Amino acid sequence: MQLAFDPDVEEFRAEFAAFLDEHTPSASDTLERPRSVSHMPQWARDWQRLLFDNGWLLPAQPPEFGGRNASVLQTFVHAEELSRRRIYHSFNPQGVNIVAASLITFGSDEQKHQWAVPVLKGERTASLGMSEPSAGSDLASLRTRAVRDGDEFVVNGQKVWTSGAHDADFLLTFVRTDPDAPKHKGISVLLIPTDLPGVVRRPFADICGQGEENKDFNEVFFTDVRVPAENLVGPLNGGWGVANGSLGHERTMMWLGFADRIANSIADFHPTNALERDQLATTIMDYQALRLLGSVGIAKAARGEVDVASVSIPKLLGAEAEMHALRHALEAAGPDGLVHPATSGPYAHMNLDHYFASWFERYARSFSGTIAGGTSEIQRNIIAQQVLGLPRR
Numbered sequence: 448m449q450l451a452f453d454p455d456v457e458e459f460r461a462e463f464a465a466f467l468d469e470h471t472p473s474a475s476d477t478l479e480r481p482r483s484v485s486h487m488p489q490w491a492r493d494w495q496r497l498l499f500d501n502g503w504l505l506p507a508q509p510p511e512f513g514g515r516n517a518s519v520l521q522t523f524v525h526a527e528e529l530s531r532r533r534i535y536h537s538f539n540p541q542g543v544n545i546v547a548a549s550l551i552t553f554g555s556d557e558q559k560h561q562w563a564v565p566v567l568k569g570e571r572t573a574s575l576g577m578s579e580p581s582a583g584s585d586l587a588s589l590r591t592r593a594v595r596d597g598d599e600f601v602v603n604g605q606k607v608w609t610s611g612a613h614d615a616d617f618l619l620t621f622v623r624t625d626p627d628a629p630k631h632k633g634i635s636v637l638l639i640p641t642d643l644p645g646v647v648r649r650p651f652a653d654i655c656g657q658g659e660e661n662k663d664f665n666e667v668f669f670t671d672v673r674v675p676a677e678n679l680v681g682p683l684n685g686g687w688g689v690a691n692g693s694l695g696h697e698r699t700m701m702w703l704g705f706a707d708r709i710a711n712s713i714a715d716f717h718p719t720n721a722l723e724r725d726q727l728a729t730t731i732m733d734y735q736a737l738r739l740l741g742s743v744g745i746a747k748a749a750r751g752e753v754d755v756a757s758v759s760i761p762k763l764l765g766a767e768a769e770m771h772a773l774r775h776a777l778e779a780a781g782p783d784g785l786v787h788p789a790t791s792g793p794y795a796h797m798n799l800d801h802y803f804a805s806w807f808e809r810y811a812r813s814f815s816g817t818i819a820g821g822t823s824e825i826q827r828n829i830i831a832q833q834v835l836g837l838p839r840r
Contacts, residue, residue: 452520459517460524463503470497471534474796481538483650483663485572485611491538492569498536499568505548512551512559513567519749526700530707534797541610542566542573546619553636553681553689562617562638576620576639576667577690578608586621586690587630591669593622593637595676600624600637602645602672612665613648615641625684634686638678645672654811701820702741705765709734709772712809716776726775733768737761755833763826766816773810780806 452460472494479488487495498504499513507522508514517525529536537543543566550563565571582589591604602622612618617640625633641648646669650662681689713731718724744757777784784806817823831837 452524456520456524459521460528463525463528466501466503467528467532467534471794471797477796483611483614484541485539485574486614487538487569487572495537495569504536504543504567508551512564519745523700523745526703530703532794532797533707533711534794539566539572539611541575542615545575546573549619549689549692550680552692558638558680571616572611572614574609574612574615574618576606576609576612576618579605580607587634587687589621589623589634591620591622592626593624593635593674595624598676599673600676600679602637602639602669602674604669606667609665609667610663612641612667613650617641618667619680621686621690628684631687633684634690635683636680636686636689637674638680639672639674643672643674645670702737702761702765705769705816706734706737706741709737709769712772712776716779718779723775723779730768730772730775733764733772737765737768740764755829759826759829760834762820763823763830766823769816770810770813773806773813777806777810
């Protein structure tokens with residue numbers, strides 16, 4: 448199989464690569480590190496605004512949303528160039544790729560310009576309020592309530608695993624507005640500023656035991672929080688469709704990130720015996736399979752074809768393959784894997800993972816890939832039912 452792009456796509460790639468060569472900040476300009484995925488130092492805001500103003504932030508969007516109406520294949524090579532260099536286009540990735548993208552799809556014109564555009568320009572940051580203690584993979588089981596009271600909704604409940612919430616200006620929050628409806632049909636979406644009375648955010652440590660200044664996960668509590676009714680995104684009780692769209696934004700080309708990190712582990716892993724060479728060979732085969740599956744999905748998308756197989760299968764393979772590759776590398780490194788840096792390169796300073804450098808930290812964080820964007824168990828169920836046609840139990 449020969450994988451190649453048309454000349455217009457390669458011209459698009461070359462133009463973006465030249466932009467990155469000229470404008471990517473240097474290490475000396477990026478000394479202040481982000482504390483979370485919703486904390487952006489001034490240099491990160493400036494970098495994102497530069498991308499926005501030049502149409503390189505979300506290239507598939509029109510210029511008013513930081514893009515240039517790029518095709519599917521042009522959007523792919525844009526993501527590929529960022530991945531090759533280990534560069535983030537935004538240090539509030541959830542805010543840009545999920546929250547703002549969802550508002551562009553489902554929000555009113557006023558919401559797009561009042562909420563989405565400031566996020567895209569790096570002026571505000573946002574997080575996603577989905578998961579709850581009893582509603583992780585099963586989002587439809589969420590219990591956070593929003594009751595209409597005149598021109599406001601009164602919100603009570605709790606979210607958890609809310610990445611960057613303590614640094615975010617607002618949350619795209621999924622709430623239950625009709626407790627008597629079937630659980631998929633009683634959900635709505637609200638934009639909730641985090642400085643409203645009754646909103647409490649509590650960051651907590653993760654498996655890598657980061658310092659006090661670098662926590663990312665949060666519990667978020669809502670106690671009689673009064674939210675303007677105009678902050679409702681999409682139709683009342685129509686949040687399930689918004690949720691599927693939001694997860695779709697999260698899963699789009701997610702496999703490319705897995706492929707890039709697996710490629711990095713291949714480059715950094717130096718086997719010393721037959722077992723390690725066999726493990727490396729397995730990782731290389733997984734990487735090649737992932738690239739081919741992902742390329743098939745991109746080709747289908749370019750033809751206007753959308754199917755579950757092109758999303759769920761690469762996502763599942765990528766998440767599991769990355770975890771296994773990093774486990775093999777950590778085992779081979781032995782005690783050195785706890786402390787020795789495992790990431791490097793000229794653009795390391797432009798990556799959020801810059802300070803998660805040891806093999807242990809990379810391996811520990813790989814588990815999140817089996818959860819974010821839909822757990823591996825959920826992906827297996829989707830593949831079983833919608834691809835293989837197996838019955839529900």
